[in-house]
Amino acid sequence: MDRLHLEERILNLVSSQNMCVLATARPEGPLATPVRYFHLDFALMFSTLPHRRR
Structure with missing residues (x-):
């Protein structure tokens, strides 16, 4: 698998x-x-607190 395809799959997973x-x-x-x-x-x-983005 090429790097670009792998990066896309990783970002899809974390998203x-x-x-x-x-x-x-x-x-x-x-x-x-x-x-x-x-x-x-x-x-x-x-984060361990819900809905906290800092």
Whole structure:
């Protein structure tokens, strides 16, 4: 798949959602937290407060 097509698919995906799960791996086991996000091109901005865009 060429880069332009891949970038278009990525932007379509982040535009169609506003929630994701951030996860870390720790010695005690994984920790996952749902968070809201919005995007500016390929930069994701995360928020834990509903309807907050700063």
